[in-house]
Amino acid sequence: MDLGLTGKVAIVTASSRGIGRAAAEMLAAEGARITMCARTTADVMTAAEQIRGRTGTDVLAVPADLTRAEDIQRIVDRTVETYGTVNILVNNAGGPAPGAFDAVGEADWRAAFEMTLLSVVRMTRAVLPCMRKGGGGVIINIQSTSVKVPLDNLILSNSIRSSVIGLAKSLSFELAKDGIRVNNVLPGAIMTDRQREMLALQSARSGKSVAEIIRLREAAIPLGRFGEPEDLGNMIAFLASERARYVTGVTVQVDGGLVRSLM
Numbered sequence: 001m002d003l004g005l006t007g008k009v010a011i012v013t014a015s016s017r018g019i020g021r022a023a024a025e026m027l028a029a030e031g032a033r034i035t036m037c038a039r040t041t042a043d044v045m046t047a048a049e050q051i052r053g054r055t056g057t058d059v060l061a062v063p064a065d066l067t068r069a070e071d072i073q074r075i076v077d078r079t080v081e082t083y084g085t086v087n088i089l090v091n092n093a094g095g096p097a098p099g100a101f102d103a104v105g106e107a108d109w110r111a112a113f114e115m116t117l118l119s120v121v122r123m124t125r126a127v128l129p130c131m132r133k134g135g136g137g138v139i140i141n142i143q144s145t146s147v148k149v150p151l152d153n154l155i156l157s158n159s160i161r162s163s164v165i166g167l168a169k170s171l172s173f174e175l176a177k178d179g180i181r182v183n184n185v186l187p188g189a190i191m192t193d194r195q196r197e198m199l200a201l202q203s204a205r206s207g208k209s210v211a212e213i214i215r216l217r218e219a220a221i222p223l224g225r226f227g228e229p230e231d232l233g234n235m236i237a238f239l240a241s242e243r244a245r246y247v248t249g250v251t252v253q254v255d256g257g258l259v260r261s262l263m
């Protein structure tokens, strides 16, 4: 199936590793021109070089911290200078710090708000003029199944990610007249560096080995395994594509069946 992504310009944020990187790689493989970002310059440069090498498409790497307004504007400015427009925005970011209510303070709440909600607000605001001028666009927010089933010891994620879903639904109404679709993708348990860190934390807290925790968690996933970043990349590329042209305002989990809710 031709996804119709050839030549489209896609910004994928927080993309030197994990889910963001898989999204960038899949969109590049489908012929989109890509802007990637992350805070660690060497990592984002290397990732861009590798994706360029594998796909032969244009990949721009912009070192940037998504909690800084000026960095967000720079990501968009560099993209427009390089490619002339923006058609697709994939809002990914680092996850909020783990912890239960008693373990997180005022500074943690502010940091999570800036990283998780405000970065999406700022990125969206920065790309809208281009998308409107170009007659349309696609915005995809990567959040978490915690918006459907709150997760233990992740009070910041459980609280703040839901606000992105509310924002996205409102934007899907407001931006439809501009031809801009807005959707959310919720990773379940995906084997990335962040997941490995969470597994190590769970192991330290529970006294169980990481292998034992993985075995127990996989037993609760109907498809019987952790997801790979590429499983997310496939869904993101579909939602970004012409094949999803009638899909807006939805929130889709990619979780191997983990979330046991009807909707």
Ligand SMILES: NC(=O)c1ccc[n+]([C@@H]2O[C@H](COP(=O)([O-])OP(=O)(O)OC[C@H]3O[C@@H](n4cnc5c(N)ncnc54)[C@H](OP(=O)(O)O)[C@@H]3O)[C@@H](O)[C@H]2O)c1
Pocket (backbone or CB within 6 Å): 013, 014, 015, 016, 017, 018, 019, 020, 037, 038, 039, 040, 041, 043, 064, 065, 066, 067, 092, 093, 094, 095, 096, 115, 142, 143, 144, 145, 186, 187, 188, 189, 190, 191, 192, 193, 194, 195
């Ligand atoms: N993996 C899962 O199972 C899972 C499940 C549910 C939700 N999620 C969420 O999905 C998102 C991606 O997770 P992941 O597992 O792919 O994470 P990951 O493997 O740890 O990768 C995170 C990426 O984000 C970049 N990043 C982090 N903070 C940033 C910042 N302030 N500005 C710019 N870039 C930043 C990192 O690069 P630098 O460190 O160099 O900046 C890296 O490229 C997170 O929000 C996570 O909470 C993941």
